[in-house]
Amino acid sequence: MLKIFNTLTKKKEKFIPINAGKIKIYVCGVTVYDLCHLGHARTFIVFDSVIRYLRHCGYQVSYVRNITDIDDKIIKRAYENNETTQQLTNRMIQEMHLDLDALNILRPNYEPKVTEHIDIIIKFICLLISKKHAYTAPNGDIMFSVETMHNYGVLSNKENPPKIHDNILKIPNIKKNPMDFVLWKKTTYNNKLGEPCWSSPWGLGRPGWHIECSAMNYSIFGNQIDIHGGGSDLIFPHHDNEIAQSVCAHETSYANIWMHSGLLLLNYEKMSKSLNNFFTIRDILKHYDPETIRFFLMSAHYRSQLKYNDNNLKNAQTSLKRLYIALRDTNPTIQPNGGDNEGEYFISKFISKMNDDFNTPEAYSVLFDIAHRLNNLKIKGHSLLAQGMAATLKYLANIIGLLHQNPEIFLKKITLKHNKNRHFEKIQKLIQCREVARKNNQWELADSIRKKLTVMGITLEDGPTGITKWHFK
Numbered sequence: 001m002l003k004i005f006n007t008l009t010k011k012k013e014k015f016i017p018i019n020a021g022k023i024k025i026y027v028c029g030v031t032v033y034d035l036c037h038l039g040h041a042r043t044f045i046v047f048d049s050v051i052r053y054l055r056h057c058g059y060q061v062s063y064v065r066n067i068t069d070i071d072d073k074i075i076k077r078a079y080e081n082n083e084t085t086q087q088l089t090n091r092m093i094q095e096m097h098l099d100l101d102a103l104n105i106l107r108p109n110y111e112p113k114v115t116e117h118i119d120i121i122i123k124f125i126c127l128l129i130s131k132k133h134a135y136t137a138p139n140g141d142i143m144f145s146v147e148t149m150h151n152y153g154v155l156s157n158k159e160n161p162p163k164i165h166d167n168i169l170k171i172p173n174i175k176k177n178p179m180d181f182v183l184w185k186k187t188t189y190n191n192k193l194g195e196p197c198w199s200s201p202w203g204l205g206r207p208g209w210h211i212e213c214s215a216m217n218y219s220i221f222g223n224q225i226d227i228h229g230g231g232s233d234l235i236f237p238h239h240d241n242e243i244a245q246s247v248c249a250h251e252t253s254y255a256n257i258w259m260h261s262g263l264l265l266l267n268y269e270k271m272s273k274s275l276n277n278f279f280t281i282r283d284i285l286k287h288y289d290p291e292t293i294r295f296f297l298m299s300a301h302y303r304s305q306l307k308y309n310d311n312n313l314k315n316a317q318t319s320l321k322r323l324y325i326a327l328r329d330t331n332p333t334i335q336p337n338g339g340d341n342e343g344e345y346f347i348s349k350f351i352s353k354m355n356d357d358f359n360t361p362e363a364y365s366v367l368f369d370i371a372h373r374l375n376n377l378k379i380k381g382h383s384l385l386a387q388g389m390a391a392t393l394k395y396l397a398n399i400i401g402l403l404h405q406n407p408e409i410f411l412k413k414i415t416l417k418h419n420k421n422r423h424f425e426k427i428q429k430l431i432q433c434r435e436v437a438r439k440n441n442q443w444e445l446a447d448s449i450r451k452k453l454t455v456m457g458i459t460l461e462d463g464p465t466g467i468t469k470w471h472f473k
């Protein structure tokens, strides 16, 4: 029986879908104004493995992950780039698909964009106004009134009310309650940045952030879904506000289970676009195989935080290598358990770990037990049993999107990447030494380093500011 931890009840609960055999799941997606970083990959790989597992269990899963294609940060970035918000977001959506596909993340069944749901959003806000849950603020914005909901903040826990962001309190006379939030943002008279706006009963404007997910959920799924997911950074205010809007507008419950993935941290802080402390998926893919990244991001329980650093990625690579080495010289095309009880034992152990709130670290340890057993069988020359064990290993790992490559190809690829990385590090070091030599007027040394780099196929370009660029010839 599958159990899932529900952020709403703070308990692991038996999972029972609203409609037998079918699951409706919605995950908050990216605000598309930059390339995706490894923090996004964490959340999307977590939900990818959840969805793969639910499908493996025989559920028909309908998976929606939205795209936020209108927001302050998008407007600002498009203005800086001297392009339209649509040009920017279309480009970033394409790049996002490239990166997430590279990580073998299955595409959602539907990826709704906010700008394609403005009518639905407006209707939703009208409903909230008609039910007296929303009001027009003095500046013309439409605000949700949190006092009209008896248990506002239920997800983030009312007993420990979340801190109100300072700058919310600084806005004078706009909100009836400092926790009230924007549903519709009125376009300012001069519209300095030329931001996109839509006509509405309240004049030209654009939607606030929280309303988009409530409205798109309603339009795609009706108001009730089985699972709502996202990173734990979204619990408050985004998900509490979604609950407030959806419950107040439609007077039904909203999501049965709230699942939140732990954040990927860089130096103890959330990796994030706004904090500008991120590594793009693309950059990491230059140094690591996509499957290594996937393996790393599932190596801690999905609710735990995970620290990004090169060592952790290297460890993930070593672990994955161990599994592929075990699979080497086997032909795992026969039945997964090879007809023996040991295979069945491992399968049921793996399934019980995944049924326990998708415990991937424990599920990994079953994979390593199988690999260990497989190595022993190979050493002892029990070829048929080894084939069965290899098939079990591949079958189970495939459920969560791992070990789908040919072992020889994977092992060759990581050796090549390793050599390339070492080559890259060597180049960087030589360039640094040359820069020091130049600063110290050691021209002969600087010149000999340049010659060495030329032999390695590197061309240097010394910029006027003293910064040296390089490229392969």
Ligand SMILES: Nc1ncnc2c1ncn2[C@@H]1O[C@H](COP(=O)(O)OP(=O)(O)OP(=O)(O)O)[C@@H](O)[C@H]1O
Residues within 6 Å of the ligand: 027, 028, 029, 030, 031, 032, 038, 039, 040, 042, 043, 073, 229, 230, 231, 232, 233, 234, 261, 262, 263, 264, 265, 270, 271, 272, 273, 274, 275
């Ligand atoms: N460091 C992270 N670790 C895990 N999940 C993350 C991380 N950063 C973002 N996410 C998740 O990725 C999805 C998209 O997030 P979003 O586009 O808001 O990213 P962001 O980098 O936090 O952007 P911004 O800083 O502009 O708000 C959300 O579900 C969010 O919870």
Ligand SMILES: [Zn+2]
Residues within 6 Å of the ligand: 027, 028, 029, 213, 238
């Ligand atoms: Zn959302």
